[in-house]
Amino acid sequence: MKTIYMDHAATTAMSKTALEEMLPYFAEEYGNPSAVYSYGQTGKNAIEKCRERIAKCIGAFKTEIYFTSGGTESDNWAIRSACRLRKNKGKHIISTEIEHNAVRKTLEQLMEDGYEVTFLKPDQTGQITAEQLEAAIRDDTVLISIMMANNVVGTILDIQSLEAVARKHRILFHTDAVQAVGHIPIEVHKLGVDFLSVSAHKFNGPKGVGVLYCRIPTRLPAYLTGGGQEKEGRSGTENVPGIVGMTRALEEQTERMQSNMEYLYALSKRMDEKVLNIPGVLKTGDPEKRLPGLCSYVVEGIAHSVLLVNEMNTYGICISSGSACSAASQEASHVLVSLGIEKQLAGNSIRISLGMDNTEEDVDYAASMLEAAINKIRTEQASRAPRLEGRVADMAGGKEA
Helix, strand or coil: CCCEECECCCCCCCCHHHHHHHCHHHHCCCCCCCCCCHHHHHHHHHHHHHHHHHHHHHCCCHHHEEEECCHHHHHHHHHHHHHHHCCCCCCEEEEECCCCHHHHHHHHHHHHCCCEEEEECCCCCCCCCHHHHHHHCCCCEEEEECCCECCCCCEECCHHHHHHHHHHCCCEEEEECCCCCCCCCCCHHHHCCCEEEEEHHHHCCCCCCEEEEECCCCCCCCCECCCCCECCCECCCCCHHHHHHHHHHHHHHHHHHHHHHHHHHHHHHHHHHHHCCCCCEEECCCCCCECCCEEEEEECCCCCHHHHHHHHHHCCEECECCCHHHCCCCCCCHHHHHCCCCHHHHCCEEEEECCCCCCHHHHHHHHHHHHHHHHHHHHHHHHHHHHHHHHHHHHHCCCCC
């Protein structure tokens, strides 16, 4: 059976050209970049060239690029750095109810340490307004952390207008751009943000490597202590192959971005047209400002979306339940609940995220199989209902064995 992968928001296949560029640093040029001899300096030079190449892709200066192990570390480092850099100002942070757990859990931990966090509630499309943000600012606000694009429903937030509010009040601003980088145009200097998080495996790069963009000229407080390899702010032997692969993958995505976006928007429109004809299926997120290729739905009349994901898997189609980071959980997505979707229905959410390897034929087949899967689950649930009702009636009449 052919596998049709439609969960590109969870992770993506490695770019072949990126892999080819990585290979020498696994076996041939494997020297430690911290070594002073030439065998090590080859890796060090590669890292510094990548820093410049990454900066060019996102409109930054190379001195503003820090390499990390991925989006989670970048989020943590940015948030905790901002708190330490502004520790004399106060302990208030502003974020949103729809953040990824890499941000959300970090803020919850900071709350245990005495910080206060205001979580802004989005409208039903997932948007936050500048007026909302303005109203939440206090004299002791030290950081605003708002994601660029939501990983569950695909809504792209207006970071530039939100950052303008932060800048007016001289408050540090962080955006988790893990779902956005490599998929939509980003120029950090135009955005004005102080921190921006990146993860390579979301745009056909390797897993376990990412970027933290930092506009602040001050040296970042150490996050991982030790040898201080990454500009004394992050310790640990550098992941040279990962950095090289991530850089090439991002360059590829940047070069092809416009055509990729056009293709994926057209493909997701086709998916919507077919899936929304299925009775009881509703679209979530912003209908206009959304990531290319990301389709998010809730399905009425089924017990839980995990059943649907499992059924689609039997047809060889890979989709996710809400968010891949919590796919095994039976809990409703906190994002969908925040958008005002009733908790039971929010538990019936599916995310179909398309990639450049998907075709119109894939979309047509997946949509037809989704309808078949929904009908099958509804029929099975309906056939069990009379038996359950009869058992309840017996129990009420004292006939339970």
